[in-house]
Amino acid sequence: MSSIVAPKPEGAPKSSFVVSSIVFACVFGGAVCGMFLRNALPQDHLVADSKNVVQLGMGLGLLVASAKNLFDAQNTELTEMSANVVHLDHGLAHYGPETKEARDLLRRFVVHDLDQMWWNDRNSPSQLEPSTDVGVLYDKIQGLSPKDDSQRAIKVQALSVVTDVARTRWLQYAQATASISMPLLVMLVFWLTAIFISFALFAPFNATVIASLFVSALSVSGAIFLILEMYTPYEGLIQISSAPLRAALTQLGK
Numbered sequence: 001m002s003s004i005v006a007p008k009p010e011g012a013p014k015s016s017f018v019v020s021s022i023v024f025a026c027v028f029g030g031a032v033c034g035m036f037l038r039n040a041l042p043q044d045h046l047v048a049d050s051k052n053v054v055q056l057g058m059g060l061g062l063l064v065a066s067a068k069n070l071f072d073a074q075n076t077e078l079t080e081m082s083a084n085v086v087h088l089d090h091g092l093a094h095y096g097p098e099t100k101e102a103r104d105l106l107r108r109f110v111v112h113d114l115d116q117m118w119w120n121d122r123n124s125p126s127q128l129e130p131s132t133d134v135g136v137l138y139d140k141i142q143g144l145s146p147k148d149d150s151q152r153a154i155k156v157q158a159l160s161v162v163t164d165v166a167r168t169r170w171l172q173y174a175q176a177t178a179s180i181s182m183p184l185l186v187m188l189v190f191w192l193t194a195i196f197i198s199f200a201l202f203a204p205f206n207a208t209v210i211a212s213l214f215v216s217a218l219s220v221s222g223a224i225f226l227i228l229e230m231y232t233p234y235e236g237l238i239q240i241s242s243a244p245l246r247a248a249l250t251q252l253g254k
Helices: 016-040 048-057 060-095 097-117 133-142 149-177 182-201 207-230 243-251
Strands: none
Touching: 060 097, 060 149, 060 207, 060 243, 097 133, 097 243, 133 149, 182 207
């Protein structure tokens, strides 16, 4: 039996108002700083070519859009699977005591997934592999012998939910084994490098231009980092939260 037996407490989410206030302070503060810097910079630092280089970093956030879509999709899949697990357990509980073995298998499946998807050692890769527990659970439910129409309806619905859970689990496994295309990444880096060369080729050599190129290059590398991290949502610095599945685990057996 796996070592995970209870959900880990998660930090309380920050207030939306506090977060939006911080964003406003940062953005507006940056604008004010820019106005003061404009007065402090020499006029030759504000020519059109310098302005073009300064604007180079704008729009780089679009680089992470596709990776974020994949990340959000996997997060949604996990939430839906967690809800299905709780729904299935409650349905089996209403069926009767003869489903105890099936419910134990369901709990073991959730514990197994938590251990695999959120490895205890953050320096080790997640061990996401297909689980056979879902297939065994399906066979257990299929083997039930309903005594009335209510039990028959619960059995049909339970089999449907198990099928959905199994499909989602295989989808998670397939997505976890996928990775960003290296030829695409190489071409992206080549394209960005060419853009930086073209801008720097006609830009004046001054501190403002160099600082802008540095910040823009830092933004690009940060965007690439985010893309690579979101393609591995169960390991690394940016992970899908285990909260939905842990919350489901606390509801099993009730």
